[in-house]
Amino acid sequence: MEYAEHVTDLVGDTPLVRLGALSEGMEPLVLAKVEYFNPGGSVKDRIALRMVEAAERSGELVPGGTIVEPTSGNTGVGLAMFAQRRGYRCVFVCPDKVSEDKRNVLKAYGAEVVVCPTAVPPEHPDSYYNVSDRLVTEIPGAWKPNQYANVENPASHYATTGPELWKQTEGRITHFVAGIGTGGTISGTGRYLKEVSGGRVKIIGADPVGSVYSGGTGRPYLVEGVGEDFWPTTYDREICDEIIAVSDGDSFDVTRRLAREEALLVGGSCGMAAAAALEVARREGPDAVIVVLLPDGGRGYLSKVFDDSWMASYGFLSPDHAGATVGDVL
Numbered sequence: 001m002e003y004a005e006h007v008t009d010l011v012g013d014t015p016l017v018r019l020g021a022l023s024e025g026m027e028p029l030v031l032a033k034v035e036y037f038n039p040g041g042s043v044k045d046r047i048a049l050r051m052v053e054a055a056e057r058s059g060e061l062v063p064g065g066t067i068v069e070p071t072s073g074n075t076g077v078g079l080a081m082f083a084q085r086r087g088y089r090c091v092f093v094c095p096d097k098v099s100e101d102k103r104n105v106l107k108a109y110g111a112e113v114v115v116c117p118t119a120v121p122p123e124h125p126d127s128y129y130n131v132s133d134r135l136v137t138e139i140p141g142a143w144k145p146n147q148y149a150n151v152e153n154p155a156s157h158y159a160t161t162g163p164e165l166w167k168q169t170e171g172r173i174t175h176f177v178a179g180i181g182t183g184g185t186i187s188g189t190g191r192y193l194k195e196v197s198g199g200r201v202k203i204i205g206a207d208p209v210g211s212v213y214s215g216g217t218g219r220p221y222l223v224e225g226v227g228e229d230f231w232p233t234t235y236d237r238e239i240c241d242e243i244i245a246v247s248d249g250d251s252f253d254v255t256r257r258l259a260r261e262e263a264l265l266v267g268g269s270c271g272m273a274a275a276a277a278l279e280v281a282r283r284e285g286p287d288a289v290i291v292v293l294l295p296d297g298g299r300g301y302l303s304k305v306f307d308d309s310w311m312a313s314y315g316f317l318s319p320d321h322a323g324a325t326v327g328d329v330l
């Protein structure tokens with residue numbers, strides 16, 4: 001019989017899928033690493049697994065302990081899955097821009113969720129970074145993985161995502177494109193790919209307009225999970241050959257196209273990364289093999305990027321992007 005002992009044993013080894021429709025008319029091969037195939041539905045299962053195992057080994061996380069983490073949802077899901085298997089309690093701190101759907105997912109796995117305002121600076125006592133710090137000191141046996149500073153975050157991608165891409169493309173990958181949140185994905189995967197290819201693979205970061213990585217000040221943007229208003233230590237500032245800033249409008253436009261034209265129902269940061277990958281594809285030739293990492297699925301964003309009135313309320317919906325509505329001739 002073929003079965004997994006537990007669903008958390010199925011993290012990683014996600015497939016590559018060609019973005020044939022979106023890259024039509026472009027010369028390179030454009031492939032997507034589809035991370036929603038992970039059991040928790042996102043790329044963050046990879047770091048959750050490695051951070052928890054390392055904390056158990058170091059004794060920071062002890063039986064009966066509590067995991068406390070500021071997370072926009074995906075890291076929380078991964079942590080909640082491992083916590084459930086190993087008997088830990090989970091308390092997650094989310095900014096209020098994170099959709100209620102996503103917060104309910106965390107609760108469904110048995111975690112507790114604390115919501116904090118987005119529109120305060122990181123040093124404010126109510127910022128989600130500070131609230132989580134306070135909870136760690138107040139809860140006995142609390143351990144904060146701190147994905148923004150945990151070396152196991154980029155290390156998990158160095159150990160898994162990078163080697164998977166090298167093997168899946170038979171060493172032919174020429175460009176790796178990913179969004180930057182903590183920077184763990186791009187730094188770990190990028191370092192592996194640079195090392196194994198002798199520096200040949202180009203690493204391209206995608207970043208929301210306004211975020212610090214692309215030269216902004218951290219001005220609020222709507223795309224979730226990427227961009228920062230500070231420089232986390234998990235991000236290797238030397239890793240990117242180029243950083244492409246993508247507007248919310250372009251990110252959401254490509255997100256909707258991924259669902260409609262590629263049947264890939266994915267989140268807004270996926271559209272952002274894919275928009276950057278298409279920009280690279282437009283200027284490269286037939287030998288280029290461009291891989292873009294799509295961090296999560298789109299079900300957590302149905303009331304946002306996939307909702308026409310939400311899109312229209314921000315002025316994103318042009319007639320080209322609008323769905324058919326009642327009264328249209330179909």
Ligand code: PMP
Pocket residue numbers: 072074075179180181182183184185186224225226267269270295296
């Ligand atoms: N997209 C989404 C939806 C995310 O949750 C994250 C993680 N914050 C990222 C992209 C960015 O990944 P990383 O933190 O590894 O840079």
